[in-house]
Amino acid sequence: MLMRTDPFRELDRLTQQLLHTPGTWSRPSPMPMDAYREGEEYVIALDLPGVSPDAIDVDVERNMLTVKAERRPAAQADGVQMELSERPLGVFSRQVVLADTLDTEHIKADYEAGVLTLRIPIAERAKPRKVAVGGGSARKEISG
Numbered sequence: 001m002l003m004r005t006d007p008f009r010e011l012d013r014l015t016q017q018l019l020h021t022p023g024t025w026s027r028p029s030p031m032p033m034d035a036y037r038e039g040e041e042y043v044i045a046l047d048l049p050g051v052s053p054d055a056i057d058v059d060v061e062r063n064m065l066t067v068k069a070e071r072r073p074a075a076q077a078d079g080v081q082m083e084l085s086e087r088p089l090g091v092f093s094r095q096v097v098l099a100d101t102l103d104t105e106h107i108k109a110d111y112e113a114g115v116l117t118l119r120i121p122i123a124e125r126a127k128p129r130k131v132a133v134g135g136g137s138a139r140k141e142i143s144g
Contacts, residue, residue, distance in 0.1 A: 028092055030093070030094060031067070033047075040122050041120055041121045042098075042102060042119075042120045043117065043119055043120075044096065044118040045115055045116070045118075046115065046116045046117075046118075047115060048069050048092065048111075048115070049114030050114065051070070055070045055071070056111060056116060057069070058107075058109055058118065063098045063099070064097055065095065065096045065097075065098055065104075065107075065118070066093070066094075066095050067093065067095075067116065067118075068091065068092070068093045070090065070091050071087075071089050071090065071092070073089055100123075100126075101122060101125075102122060103120065103121045103123040103124075106120075107119065
């Protein structure tokens with residue numbers, strides 16, 4: 001599995017931490033991710049704490065998997081004065097280039113405890129298989 005890399009991602013993350021600038025749709029913040037193989041499928045786990053499931057968008061176009069999410073500010077009652085706000089708000093996004101050996105038609109997505117888990121099965125054509133070797137019973141003689 002290949003992942004799209006952005007050499008400025010870490011610099012953007014540090015800048016956002018220092019300046020507390022929320023991600024926007026044109027310049028989303030990155031989201032932490034783990035990717036690993038488990039049996040006959042690849043698993044991608046993305047941290048999205050505090051994000052409502054209806055604010056998560058998962059798209060696959062060809063072999064490009066795109067996950068976007070938006071954490072909106074919590075509704076506050078009148079007279080509430082914010083003393084400290086460290087939890088990042090705004091738009092988060094991550095793109096992953098998937099190998100041709102994955103079955104993108106059967107991706108399963110679950111969201112629990114602030115973690116979006118995507119399970120992508122390995123395509124049948126990519127699984128190891130035995131090839132039968134036939135023996136040639138009729139021998140041919142070459143005469144010249």
